[in-house]
Amino acid sequence: MKRKFILLQFVLILLILSCKEKINENSSLTSLLVLLQSQQEPSRPCQTRTAIDQVGVYNATQIVSAPADTGTGFLDSRCAIDGVLGMGNFNGSLDVFTLDINGPGATIILGWNGKKVLDTIGNDFIVYENPFLMGGNPNTVFLEPTIVEVGNDQANWCGWNPTYTGGATFSNNPNGWLRFAGIRYVDYNQDTSSMNSATLFSTGGGDVFDLSDANFGTSGTGCNGALLADIQANGFLFVKLTSAKEILTALPISNTYGNPDIDGVIAKQLSP
Template structure:
């Protein structure tokens, strides 16, 4: 939830942990009681999220369960197990605290997860996995979010990685429409305590590119062997992944990856002192 710490410092500290800065501003027309009443649902949601994740984890949710590599050490968010211990989203307006924070650049800007040796399948006519971060909306414009864009790549052997050729198309880092084929863009509605969806529920499209449980979905059919930032990917490797599935997932803060359109690294939201915040990854089917 580190994105919140860069915002307005006029809010009480406990609100800073749970509520986006747009809800820390005094209402020009509401009374104190009215403002508190409007704030309580957000605080309740954040409080409920604090009791997440469940233990044991639900067997029907196909979570990435194994941290293969992780070297970031962001104060307060340095436990990589937070990326595999369940998904604890807090909704459209609040991010989760149950996350592992990557660095913005360097070796700590990347982590690799797996499903404990199992394979994530390519399901026909469907997204195949969902990345859960802790993005949240920061204005009345539904396209404007505090985001942690991440570059997503997959591999069979943890050596040859193929990705989705992400693209940054705009000048405003907080506009979701500026980022194409990245993780870390959309809010997380799924919470194992307060919204215990089934695995099938999580993959229901509710309109556009939004899912019932939130997060960012990826379809293996969209793998692009021409992504210049991939390592060891070509048509053969990409087609093998599409046919047999993948075992390893690499997540990298976008600021640590070159934008092929400019030759320099992708931009990063100003004021953030860390990179992407990983809450979890769920596959559609595994074998």
Template structure:
């Protein structure tokens, strides 16, 4: 048994019979922070060794967070800076922070701001930033996935933000019979985090730092070897969105890097443009962590 939450046949039968939800999400395989039910039929592998120490010398973990700390089980922002504890393709992690409203958000949005202590993130070759959220597959096909997409923006001063071109191209009418399958299909999303499951675990050594920024292709499709969603400052879409972003700021970030990254639940910015699955109980993203490929002194 690997380090992930696993269902037994008994737990599936029990959850189906009572129609309950685990961790705030629907019971059909969903594993997401919220109120974890103490069912005897649920098996938990030991998580004592994760996150463990961060041993990736050329992959830099964001280690400072500005976010609202709550009394909820997954309301501690430190869970987004203490390492990465992915559950693999078909399970979520419990070492995450559920986004909430705070002073760095736009209006009533749910978000958090992360940074690298005394460092700035520099523009490297290829993927510059990887965001690890909490997506997971309901089945092995890769077309039926639990998703709570997150908008990613970066900033030099914490006031003006530049993002990519986050979009959902699927069905937005929640009454449409195909709505649920549409919002669960990862191919309907672009330039968003929270789309790819998290495969990386900080306490494991099977991956190198370079692997975390390297794409691979297999039956799951094309994805970063450690999972998560990558963002490149040289991408043509960078600078297409963000409060205060313009070509001058975009180019300055490309040449000099950035200090802050802000992660915002897409649904909280526009529920019409980024509708969520009916299985999303708390309607907010859950952050496991963020890494950068290259940093330098501020």
């Protein structure tokens, strides 16, 4: 997971500072313990946070299914519905719910409490994971690809035909991951970088999906013409997010592939 990479970076910085400034043994140990504790828990407990909606910004706040949920730390599924707290290009949010890399816990299903996400002009919803740039290179992103599907009955799902074109080995170039989530870093933060709908859906980051996209309906279990037509005409109730490893078993996976960390999902328009 990306948080392990972040932790490693912080530990290395701490060790460098320890040598440079000759920090005594006790203070170094204390700093390290504080650092470890901060990495084990999100900075703000998910149970005490509330997602902020506005016109054109509607957070998925219903947890329909989250088999990996233990209720604590990064395995608290409420972190996926308590508002998006992106950290920009160079940092991954810690307010996230971590999926398993495969098995039942590799999936979370979210909803909007009985309302449907509708097909609008342009992109219809955004999935927020927590990728970040590595070394400032836009073609080198610490990413964790995630399959996105939508449906109305939790049994039949339509997706966007996610396709990997990055070569024979795992690539950190986002251009090789077509129609996945977990690829674009997140600038939107409901607390520190609030945006209206127009800005959010154009420059706020995250991975956007359009129900009118030509690729929509070309993948997914049980997706047929009738379901596709119904979703495009009347919207969908649920969004399913799944670790790419669980579905696309032939993908070139190495140690750089981690468990997706879900920060949230935002829709542009809901049914009345």
